[in-house]
Amino acid sequence: MTDLLKVRDVVKRFGKNDILSGVSLDVREGEFITLLGPSGCGKTTLLRIIAGFESPTSGSVTLRGEELTRLPPHKRRVNTVFQRYLLFPHLNVFDNVGFGLRIAGIKKSEAKQRVTEALDLVRLGHLAERGAAHLSGGQAQRVSLARALVNRPSLLLLDEPLSALDLKVRLDMQAELRRIHRESGATFLYVTHDQQEAMSMSDRVVVMRDGTFEQIDAPENLYHRPATAHVARFVGDANLIPVSRTSDGVVFSGTAAQVPGHHPRVGESELFVARPEGVRIVPVSEGPRATVVDAAFFGSVMEYRVRLGEHLVRAHDHGIDSHTAHAIGDEVGLRFDEERTFLLPDDARMSEGP
Numbered sequence: 599m600t601d602l603l604k605v606r607d608v609v610k611r612f613g614k615n616d617i618l619s620g621v622s623l624d625v626r627e628g629e630f631i632t633l634l635g636p637s638g639c640g641k642t643t644l645l646r647i648i649a650g651f652e653s654p655t656s657g658s659v660t661l662r663g664e665e666l667t668r669l670p671p672h673k674r675r676v677n678t679v680f681q682r683y684l685l686f687p688h689l690n691v692f693d694n695v696g697f698g699l700r701i702a703g704i705k706k707s708e709a710k711q712r713v714t715e716a717l718d719l720v721r722l723g724h725l726a727e728r729g730a731a732h733l734s735g736g737q738a739q740r741v742s743l744a745r746a747l748v749n750r751p752s753l754l755l756l757d758e759p760l761s762a763l764d765l766k767v768r769l770d771m772q773a774e775l776r777r778i779h780r781e782s783g784a785t786f787l788y789v790t791h792d793q794q795e796a797m798s799m800s801d802r803v804v805v806m807r808d809g810t811f812e813q814i815d816a817p818e819n820l821y822h823r824p825a826t827a828h829v830a831r832f833v834g835d836a837n838l839i840p841v842s843r844t845s846d847g848v849v850f851s852g853t854a855a856q857v858p859g860h861h862p863r864v865g866e867s868e869l870f871v872a873r874p875e876g877v878r879i880v881p882v883s884e885g886p887r888a889t890v891v892d893a894a895f896f897g898s899v900m901e902y903r904v905r906l907g908e909h910l911v912r913a914h915d916h917g918i919d920s921h922t923a924h925a926i927g928d929e930v931g932l933r934f935d936e937e938r939t940f941l942l943p944d945d946a947r948m949s950e951g952p
Contacts, residue, residue, distance in 0.1 A: 608657030635806030855886035865943030885931030
């Protein structure tokens with residue numbers, strides 16, 4: 599795939615505060631890429647710069663080699679889908695989707711064909727005559743998506759478009775967005791603070807923090823091999839346990855329990871990283887001693903929280919009778935999957951969280 603969008607060394611400063619600190623990104627033709635991060639990390643600001651609603655303090659943005667930073671929004675081959683649907687309540691679905699084509703002077707016959715195709719793509723052709731005020735939230739967001747796609751933009755920007763929807767509708771819409779992306783062949787640049795959305799839909803995810811990019815990678819790599827402690831914590835659940843080095847090897851800080859596996863030093867302060875599914879509860883004689891302090895049943899998995907010295911560790915048990923296996927207060931052992939655990943440098947800012 600060739601690069602469609604190039605963001606180079608973009609800085610955005612408000613007063614003395616850097617909202618974006620010299621970020622660079624290549625977006626490939628036909629890719630679904632997501633900017634993921636907590637509120638205030640700069641993800642929406644970057645989207646607005648690409649759309650033309652904000653100007654960068656410095657840096658460049660090019661689309662198919664054309665510099666965008668001096669072009670007004672309406673002259674960019676970019677469309678945006680917002681969190682709010684922004685439909686015209688006095689128009690029906692068909693006219694909402696076709697409004698931009700009419701303003702652009704597209705011939706009526708061509709506009710009708712393009713609107714019909716866009717509504718078929720989002721599976722709302724049967725609602726073409728329905729008034730916008732009589733749509734559900736999921737239907738309204740699909741109309742908004744069709745209205746953006748009907749203009750055939752080179753790049754579609756989506757700014758947290760699902761965040762106002764109920765959970766079930768949001769999950770259904772994630773599947774719809776994946777399908778629409780596949781069938782349309784469009785390039786999607788998506789913004790969200792929801793890790794599940796980002797991981798389930800994207801070809802690549804950009805994890806942002808304080809106006810910088812922490813890691814750009816495929817979802818699987820972010821989950822299994824995060825580059826920083828912040829990424830490990832923000833993308834999926836993770837146990838991050840401080841460790842110490844002694845003459846006997848690497849131990850969990852404050853305990854005599856050995857850290858399993860061989861781990862070269864990665865920094866002055868180090869964290870042992872283990873996903874809950876990589877931690878098993880075993881007989882107390884078979885692993886570091888811990889105490890069960892909480893248990894929660896989630897249908898397909900039982901999650902235990904156990905105390906290892908001063909550290910709280912989460913372990914997942916997928917056994918069919920797991921909900922009866924361990925009681926609060928039980929003394930147990932822990933077994934860590936050595937192939938799925940590793941060390942990362944401690945990040946002084948990690949405690950800020952998402």
